[in-house]
Amino acid sequence: MSSRSFSRSTDDFNDFNTLHESGEANDAAGPDGPVDPLDPNGLLAAHGWDDGWAAAFDGHDGLVPARVVRVDRGRCDLVTAAGPTRAESTAVPGACTGDWAALRDGAQPRLEALLPRRTAIVRATVSRDSHSQVLAANVDTVVLAVPAGGSLDAGRLERLLALAWESGARPVVALTKIDRAADPDAVLDEAAALAPGADVLATSALNGEGLDALAALLSGTVVLLGTSGAGKSTLGNALLGEEALATGDIRAVDDKGRHTTVRRELLPLPQGGVLIDTPGLRGVGLFEASDGLGQVFADIEGLAEECRFADCAHQAEPGCAVLAAIESGALPERRLTSYRKLLRENAWAAARTDARLRAEEANRRKSITRTQRAAYRFRDRQR
Template sequence: MTLEQYGWNEDWNQLWNRNGDRTEGTMPARIVGDFGSRYRVVTEEGEGWGELSGKLRHSLETFGDYPAIGDWTEVRKSEAGPYILQRVLERRSQISRKAAGSQPREQIVAANVDTLFLVSALNDDYNIRRMERYLIMAWNSGASPVIVLTKADLCDDPESRLREMELAAPGVPVLAVSAVKDRGRAKLMPYIGEGRTATLTGSSGCGKSTLVNWLSGEEVQLTGAVREDDSRGRHTTTRRELFVLPDGGIIIDTPGMRELQLWEDEGGLDLAFADIAQLSAGCRFADCRHEREEGCAVREAVESGELAEKRLRSYHKTQRELQFQATKESRLKRKGAAAAAAGTKGSGSRARKYDWRAEMDE
């Protein structure tokens, strides 16, 4: 076993060697398992448990941004046995969503990912509006998105679904596969080459763990049946884990998402709705909202049938959600800054909650 098998390369080596803050006697390690309060890490010595140093824990309690699966870290071996995480190396990419709860807080799903597989099953799990949300998360992450439509053997016409998804995801590869029938594996291989890291994300029961087993050639993850009435599954994957594939690629499996609440938008909205962004260049007004303005090229495309009305509605709904999220986060930051200046702890805001699910087209 070598660190190179887990994605260590010359770029990471240069980052490691030019960092003047490195402590003597430490070594690089990648987080390969996230168990909440503890981590599994792999070093040049092998795999073991990792715990946060007191200094790092104190820093994180103040600023957040806890280590995530896929992170490269600086560790030292303790006399008691576990590796002590001293710090996290600068990330090349990070997949984030809003954490559960009323307060705006970021949850990092995975870090240092090259390819993000957005998984949806070709049964009742199939949902274009939901996939638009996943695409925004993907484009904001810095990873390259690839849509994987699983369980193609359960669909009478997978090709039409594939074409439909391609229209909703301009420029994004869309692949239809069936692990049960062993179809489409070769389509995935270019995205999980040696030393490259891919992550799977999607709703519960969409077939992520089955994909991991299929690509690994063995049963490394538990899988479970889905309910026949709604094609939903239980959380058979309850933690985030990283696996090295026989062909040299690296894949991270994550628990299924019952819902995806978006975090900040760093251009992901326009990339996920690239067709609307392109059309908007022809609008008469630069600040056109594509609602009732004169000379709106986007509305004209809807009226001519070039753009689906549903897609524009989804764009507006997602835009409102992201604006609401940004406003709420800004308000909380100002409140926290004022509380810090006064030497007190800020209290939680009881601002109304934006219910994006009420607006999502099924």
């Protein structure tokens, strides 16, 4: 499949319609396979549609399935079985790139509902309140773009990994700009030690190192995550096979650096599947990521099972396997410090969320009480 970029411009939409009309999208359904009445040309299948989504869509009579490509304020770009379209999304304010949705088609298309998400990448909002932000939905693989040109930011990588594992998707660490690393093997070993259970690859968009190996790991819906300046968009262009993502002509500037992707978009990959590019993350706040932390720090949690006491805090208790591993050099002390820090942050976020939900429920009950009292007063006046 040729890779095409969705945008607001008519030219880009026409490009994707050309892909659709040429029959390239039909290959996703298979020449001899049964025709899906919701996706007769295979265009939705090329964007991740399958029997599971068809079953989830059952009951949305009079509507058509669509995948969210990009979200703006009150409107969003989508792909349907008939091609790309733009629709009003005010009725579904939580729509996110990657969502599957029920669309009311017509002269003024309107998003009516979202299908239940299989996976979602969620972080705490930058404002540090008790709310969360969904970065991408229904993702199969999360590619974490981590620059290898300087010293590796271990804490940032652990945070990104926690987000990825918690989402339910498979994380892949792509060490970008490996051609700038003084000791590439050392950086690769360090990253692998921080990412148990995840694939870690050294890549360079400059000389092509590792790109074929990375592409071979990608299928379904892939999302790129990374901080500003990590080379995320450059890596995305290398995977897409064309300059589809801006790397310098669109800039949003802040005091922590520059990033070139300013919104989330979904683009077809040449080998099949789709890629979601995201803006560079200024902050990677955890939001109820207990399972993700357990995956990231599986080494510590595994050692903790060998401690003499089940409630060992790994401070100074006798028979602590975690402290013994630190003393022997098998476990870096920095890693235990990071584990404790992220556990505290995650617990704080969970407590804030619980408090907000309790307050919202209290306000809801008060509103019901006020409504009932008003109804009683009205009834009494009518007597």
